[in-house]
Amino acid sequence: MPTVVLHQWERSPFCGKVRKVLRHKRIDFSVVNYNGVLGRQATRLSPAGQLPVVDFDGERVQDSSEIVIFLERRVPEFPVVPPKPDHRAHALLLEDWADESLYWYLMASLLMGDASALAEHINMLCSGRLAWERIPVGFVVRRMYKQKLKAQGLGRLSPSCVQNRLCAHFGLLETLLKEGPWLVGESKSIADIAVSAQIDGMMRISPTSSRVLEYPHLTEWLARCA
Missing domain, CATH: 1.20.1050.10 (Glutathione S-transferase Yfyf (Class Pi); Chain A, domain 2)
Incomplete structure (x- = not known):
């Protein structure tokens, strides 16, 4: 099983979107929340300086839509992008x-x-x-x-x-x-x-x-x- 960490602000709908995809695809993951003053650290996680960011077996991906594409490629089971x-x-x-x-x-x-x-x-x-x-x-x-x-x-x-x-x-x-x-x-x-x-x-x-x-x-x- 891959090691997956979601860096998130828990109230963000884009982070919520990624959580839903991870759960749908039955991917075990842990979260790191950046509420409050910890939000300053989030800017150093990616070039965009925004959340969500996912670490997947040492590979880091930013942006919720890019994360979805990445997860579809790495874990094709239980797809969220229709084949037709x-x-x-x-x-x-x-x-x-x-x-x-x-x-x-x-x-x-x-x-x-x-x-x-x-x-x-x-x-x-x-x-x-x-x-x-x-x-x-x-x-x-x-x-x-x-x-x-x-x-x-x-x-x-x-x-x-x-x-x-x-x-x-x-x-x-x-x-x-x-x-x-x-x-x-x-x-x-x-x-x-x-x-x-x-x-x-x-x-x-x-x-x-x-x-x-x-x-x-x-x-x-x-x-x-x-």
Whole structure:
């Protein structure tokens, strides 16, 4: 069996995506968490300076999508990329949509949702710091997230508009899931894993979590993707 270590920030949906792939492929792994001040060490793990990073028998891979490709090649059992070309294209497009679009709705939900979810998020970022540091760190984090969301575009919209747009996406997923148990084909794929990893984060945020529960097929699918 290979020795596999996942370097992660446990609340990151991209790290959650990699955990789901590792579990799906029955790969035993250990984790190193970089919450709080340990996050400074994460920048030295890879040229990108971001998590997730996986060490696989001494070989280091960064970026969640690159890690998935690597794991498919090294451990082909229990694949997450469909073999049929049309299913593969569909699954990879949904993975990219989750990573590059749905992620921003998660960030917007975090900033525009209930204050307790954002406070908990900031507390994890401040793990290991002195108590007095939490206030300035929280201020910096909120400002940084707001600036990023404003540059992306969602930060220029009202919270109700963002929620309505997000629910429109939930409705599209609900429609897809009425046709079968998985987003692509007849088995779980990277599409299910990537999309569910983003929505898992939203389930910690009110009112977004309650909106998800309005869609029965989506709710049942999330349970299958756990």
